[in-house]
Amino acid sequence: MYKFEIIKEDNFTKARTGLISTSHGRVETPAFMPVATQGTVKSIIPEELQDLGFRMLISNAYHLYLRPGHKEINNLGGLHKFMNWRNSIATDSGGFQVLSLSKKRKVKEDGIIFQSHLDGSEHFFTPKLSIEIQQAVGSDIMMCLDECPPYSTDYSQIEKSLQLTTRWAKMCKEHKSGEQNALFGIVQGGIFESLRKRSCEQLIDIGFDGYSIGGLGIGEEPERTHELIEYSSGLLPANKTRYAMGIGNPLDIIKSVCYGVDLFDCVIPTRNARNGTLFTNNGKLVIKNAQFTNDSNPIDEYCKCYTCKNYSRAYLRHLYISKEILAIRLLTMHNLYFFSDLMTSIRDAIKDGTFTEFKNRFETAEVI
Amino acid sequence: MYKFEIIKEDNFTKARTGLISTSHGRVETPAFMPVATQGTVKSIIPEELQDLGFRMLISNAYHLYLRPGHKEINNLGGLHKFMNWRNSIATDSGGFQVLSLSKKRKVKEDGIIFQSHLDGSEHFFTPKLSIEIQQAVGSDIMMCLDECPPYSTDYSQIEKSLQLTTRWAKMCKEHKSGEQNALFGIVQGGIFESLRKRSCEQLIDIGFDGYSIGGLGIGEEPERTHELIEYSSGLLPANKTRYAMGIGNPLDIIKSVCYGVDLFDCVIPTRNARNGTLFTNNGKLVIKNAQFTNDSNPIDEYCKCYTCKNYSRAYLRHLYISKEILAIRLLTMHNLYFFSDLMTSIRDAIKDGTFTEFKNRFETAEVI
Numbered sequence: 158m159y160k161f162e163i164i165k166e167d168n169f170t171k172a173r174t175g176l177i178s179t180s181h182g183r184v185e186t187p188a189f190m191p192v193a194t195q196g197t198v199k200s201i202i203p204e205e206l207q208d209l210g211f212r213m214l215i216s217n218a219y220h221l222y223l224r225p226g227h228k229e230i231n232n233l234g235g236l237h238k239f240m241n242w243r244n245s246i247a248t249d250s251g252g253f254q255v256l257s258l259s260k261k262r263k264v265k266e267d268g269i270i271f272q273s274h275l276d277g278s279e280h281f282f283t284p285k286l287s288i289e290i291q292q293a294v295g296s297d298i299m300m301c302l303d304e305c306p307p308y309s310t311d312y313s314q315i316e317k318s319l320q321l322t323t324r325w326a327k328m329c330k331e332h333k334s335g336e337q338n339a340l341f342g343i344v345q346g347g348i349f350e351s352l353r354k355r356s357c358e359q360l361i362d363i364g365f366d367g368y369s370i371g372g373l374g375i376g377e378e379p380e381r382t383h384e385l386i387e388y389s390s391g392l393l394p395a396n397k398t399r400y401a402m403g404i405g406n407p408l409d410i411i412k413s414v415c416y417g418v419d420l421f422d423c424v425i426p427t428r429n430a431r432n433g434t435l436f437t438n439n440g441k442l443v444i445k446n447a448q449f450t451n452d453s454n455p456i457d458e459y460c461k462c463y464t465c466k467n468y469s470r471a472y473l474r475h476l477y478i479s480k481e482i483l484a485i486r487l488l489t490m491h492n493l494y495f496f497s498d499l500m501t502s503i504r505d506a507i508k509d510g511t512f513t514e515f516k517n518r519f520e521t522a523e524v525i
Numbered sequence: 526m527y528k529f530e531i532i533k534e535d536n537f538t539k540a541r542t543g544l545i546s547t548s549h550g551r552v553e554t555p556a557f558m559p560v561a562t563q564g565t566v567k568s569i570i571p572e573e574l575q576d577l578g579f580r581m582l583i584s585n586a587y588h589l590y591l592r593p594g595h596k597e598i599n600n601l602g603g604l605h606k607f608m609n610w611r612n613s614i615a616t617d618s619g620g621f622q623v624l625s626l627s628k629k630r631k632v633k634e635d636g637i638i639f640q641s642h643l644d645g646s647e648h649f650f651t652p653k654l655s656i657e658i659q660q661a662v663g664s665d666i667m668m669c670l671d672e673c674p675p676y677s678t679d680y681s682q683i684e685k686s687l688q689l690t691t692r693w694a695k696m697c698k699e700h701k702s703g704e705q706n707a708l709f710g711i712v713q714g715g716i717f718e719s720l721r722k723r724s725c726e727q728l729i730d731i732g733f734d735g736y737s738i739g740g741l742g743i744g745e746e747p748e749r750t751h752e753l754i755e756y757s758s759g760l761l762p763a764n765k766t767r768y769a770m771g772i773g774n775p776l777d778i779i780k781s782v783c784y785g786v787d788l789f790d791c792v793i794p795t796r797n798a799r800n801g802t803l804f805t806n807n808g809k810l811v812i813k814n815a816q817f818t819n820d821s822n823p824i825d826e827y828c829k830c831y832t833c834k835n836y837s838r839a840y841l842r843h844l845y846i847s848k849e850i851l852a853i854r855l856l857t858m859h860n861l862y863f864f865s866d867l868m869t870s871i872r873d874a875i876k877d878g879t880f881t882e883f884k885n886r887f888e889t890a891e892v893i
Contacts, residue, residue, distance in 0.1 A: 195843075195847045196840070196843065197844060197849050197851045199849065199850055199851065200850040200854065201851070202851070202854075202855075224846070224847060225818070225842075225843040225846075229819055232819060233819070233821055233837060233839055239837070240840065241836060241840075450593070450597065451597055453601055453602070467609045469601060471601055471607070472607050472609075474593075475564065475592065475607075476565060478593075479592060481563060481565050482568040482850055482853055482854070483565045483567065483568055483570070485850055486568065486850070486854070487570075
């Protein structure tokens with residue numbers, strides 16, 4: 158089952174709050190999905206994610222297929238049970254990962270031949286297999302297999318590629334069985350508006366539960382990313398969920414919400430934490446810097462996360478410099494809290510009719 | 526302040542339960558102290574350690590002196606505040622670590638010259654400095670600086686060494702100020718009973734709050750370790766806390782409790798977890814083994830830890846194989862629970878007058 162209701166529309170932008178319902182509960186939108194590539198949000202347990210306010214994660218068909226295997230996960234009761242997460246799970250189809258992680262791959266009409274980045278073994282990913290994997294693990298929101306060409310690809314190649322993505326999307330819809338798992342089409346078309354338009358139209362023709370805007374944030378300027386999200390989002394049905402894949406930084410998210418986007422995911426909060434870079438209300442903070450050696454303040458004096466309530470910058474810097482695992486855990490908690498708090502603030506501002514003020518204040522601060 | 530009361534003595538062995546009181550609370554003995562070398566029990570937060578039942582950790586003067594520095598910790602309010610641990614903290618003096626970790630060192634009459642294992646910088650560790658460090662970080666139970674010669678050292682060298690350790694112990698006691706921090710002497714003497722005896726007598730002459738049995742578990746056969754703990758423990762005052770340093774495996778702990786030992790610490794539960802080796806009621810389990818690929822059972826069906834209540838061996842194996850940080854965290858939680866549960870069982874058996882049965886059952890099972 159999949160349902161999407163719009164709860165409140167902003168009067169001045171295309172921003173809206175909404176409610177996604179899956180068989181694993183409800184997700185208030187706009188929502189950010191932490192990334193659980195290998196069946197875990199790195200270093201964090203599900204109870205913590207729940208407490209942080211997250212109700213949906215995103216995992217990945219490519220990774221789960223290669224390790225531990227979708228059939229194995231299915232035999233163990235599905236991904237929710239396997240990773241002990243009772244709320245919703247979305248999955249990416251694996252199209253992006255096959256093309257970005259695999260050393261050798263060849264895109265053919267009926268799928269992608271590739272070598273595993275883990276052991277070099279050869280595999281053949283088809284639209285049918287991608288859906289089989291996502292259904293086997295019990296994804297609440299599946300993605301169609303797509304081809305995501307590099308940023309520098311020329312118009313005619315992108316055109317061919319998006320036609321293939323459309324044909325694969327149609328096959329994905331045909332291979333999906335039952336009503337348990339929702340299916341989103343992925344808009345491609347590179348940096349070309351005419352091709353983005355064609356992709357949107359073709360996917361809408363097939364008809365999906367929601368629409369993902371893919372192939373962005375892969376090298377183009379941030380302003381171009383924003384323009385293309387605005388353009389694509391404007392072409393998608395207003396009553397369907399819109400998901401900006403791999404987006405993004407807080408500012409990217411706020412801009413995209415303006416354009417009517419409902420869902421986001423990005424490795425930024427978790428990966429930045431592992432690199433010691435923290436989001437604060439006063440901009441980014443690099444915890445390893447010597448200036449924090451004797452600093453008894455928390456990362457962010459206004460933050461109410463577990464890490465900020467209990468630990469000084471000096472301690473966190475010590476853990477980070479000492480390569481202690483606890484550093485990653487505590488810093489990840491902080492960054493995830495920042496993103497969860499950002500999404501709550503966005504939803505509250507839309508509900509209160511103050512989203513434009515919120516957005517302006519955020520953009521003026523220019524801290525992120 | 527430091528107080529040690531004996532609560533219950535076993536009728537058949539020298540085992541006893543007791544209660545340590547420090548200015549940071551009470552610790553029921555026999556107790557196991559998780560190791561927080563760098564001011565953190567690797568991957569675990571203080572609230573979890575508290576929930577697991579631990580009331581005292583052990584940290585290390587050598588490590589804290591080198592990084593982040595004892596003066597820095599003191600300026601930040603002491604180690605308890607720095608690492609957010611409200612219960613008791615013991616510290617090792619650094620003698621063992623200087624000799625085991627530093628590449629270059631020279632033992633002199635008034636201390637040890639050594640190069641930092643972190644950056645090669647040269648330092649001079651004296652009894653006075655060791656006490657200064659331990660008082661600066663706010664240790665509840667400090668150790669005297671000792672020389673811990675390698676297992677293979679001959680009688681005359683060990684004899685000279687223990688005399689030095691005695692002279693240093695006396696200086697440590699002289700340099701200690703106030704009543705806030707307890708001080709334990711460390712019994713040395715290698716594998717020679719006559720030297721162990723002399724070390725005990727000299728330390729008792731000086732007089733300490735408790736006595737640590739050091740220089741064991743460094744190469745000798747386990748049976749010899751047990752004999753030397755029994756011998757040394759028997760020479761120490763019955764009304765003082767006895768601490769077997771770096772001990773040990775569950776069986777070593779149970780044997781030592783028989784000989785009247787009250788305190789233990791060891792990296793085994795945490796280090797083994799990081800290596801994927803888990804303690805269970807049916808013996809050790811190596812989580813990476815292929816036999817667990819599809820195993821939906823918990824690590825130990827009788828275990829009530831968070832990890833066993835929520836995750837399958839298959840999932841934990843997947844995390845471990847995938848080098849996920851969460852693997853270390855979940856496996857560490859399990860092993861620490863096992864050790865905490867073991868200590869609770871030991872204390873309960875002594876209180877119930879069933880310690881001998883408990884010990885026999887444990888030894889017969891021969892699973893650890």
